[in-house]
Amino acid sequence: MNAVVQMFDHAPRSLVEERAIRPPAIGKIRPGIKVLTRAHQGNEKAVKLYNDMVASGESFEAIGKVLETSLKLRNALVPRNVDYFVCRRSDFSNPDTADEILRLYGEDRGQGLRLYRFPIMFAFDDWLRNVPNQMAAYTTTGRQYFSEYDRDGKRYCKTYAPVERNARAQRARRSFGGRLVVHRQDDDIPDGVCDPHVCPQYQDRKCNLTANFVFAVPDVKGLGLIELPTNSIYVLQKAYSAMQTVALARGRLTGTRFWLSKKEFDITRIDDNGQAVRQKQMLTVLDADIDLGALLDGADEAQPALDAASRAVALLESDGTVQSIGDPLHQPEQR
Structure with a gap:
């Protein structure tokens, strides 16, 4: 693992090496499930569609979208705590990886093969690279605001700079190296400091802590790491x-x-x-x-x-x- 971490520990020699190296993710294990709301549990069509898609290994995001498009049910799913992890074929680039994890570490406690406890190994000695985390607010188009610490030790609210227009070409100006990240500065957060107590997105439950465990599972092959969100x-x-x-x-x-x-x-x-x-x-x-x-x-x-x-x-x-x-x-x- 250390060899992988140290592989690009030198001055950048190409455009690719200018950006931080992030090991590829080959899949995701989830810590819980979503179920139909109490109001929709009496809807036979919704129950059948939900059960069929869960049985086929579809993600809850996909299930929610189908419920909304086919049955016009918005926000039909709610989180539920369970005592096992969800390891689905649809969450891995190679679906057989999910089957291998369940075969090696799954247990049948009377409800079929499920993942209750499993070993992991971290790829980095820096805990923050093993569990990256931040406060973040998302919209339907992606991440809107997110927290980052600057060199002064303060936590700032960041966002993406507005896309500039190219007056000559009458189109958006091309951005080299990805979207430009800037401090958020508006009427709500004038100084750019991330303070949940005064943040309207946090108070409206739109901005929350997001984190991911990033690890390898012993004896499971794959050129990349696995994520588990919390x-x-x-x-x-x-x-x-x-x-x-x-x-x-x-x-x-x-x-x-x-x-x-x-x-x-x-x-x-x-x-x-x-x-x-x-x-x-x-x-x-x-x-x-x-x-x-x-x-x-x-x-x-x-x-x-x-x-x-x-x-x-x-x-x-x-x-x-x-x-x-x-x-x-x-x-x-x-x-």
Whole structure:
């Protein structure tokens, strides 16, 4: 893995090498499902169409579009928490990869072969490259606003610059190297700083945390990595704590076999009325196949690192209860 990461560690020699190298993605494993809303569960045509498309391995995005175009049902699907991951043929460039993952790591607990827990390996020692994340707002045409940290350490709201017109050719001016990214500066965010408390898109639940685990699955062939999305800040914090603990103990993340599974947690969130509401939710959990005690045994210099990791975990947890800082960050994992 390190050889892949270091392969282009030199000054750019071509237009291709000027841009950041990103390993290709060969597929996506999803942390949840979508089901018909209660209002549409009595619609026999909708139920049959939904069941048939799920059985054939279609994505929930495709199912939603067909429900809207053929039956005129808009927003007919809602997220639902489940205790397994969704590994569909339609989510992989080579559909047989999904079958191979299920064959190797799937379990039949009475409802057919499903993916409850499986091993992964990260390709980078930088945790942020393994789990890239940002705040982002999307429209029907794509990403509208997104957060990025600048060198001053502040989180800024970015967007794409308006396309310039070529007066002579009477058409849009060609952009070399992709669309130009600029700081957002308008009446709502005049200084360009990403502050969810004053952001109208965040308050309207249009801007949310988006993140992806990016990894390889042992013994599964393919020239690229697999993604698993999440929109839970708690999942992200726990994963960060786990990776930091392993990095402090081993000095690196590559070469360690991690595991992804689902676990039920008590979530405390603030509802629209400002009241604290507790609910149970199945969340993705990252664990490591590592004997931490053996690594730390007799290594006095490792104790400060372990203490730092313990403090990080303590900051993220309070009496076993997840403290939400806003409902949009704790939506059911379903993408």
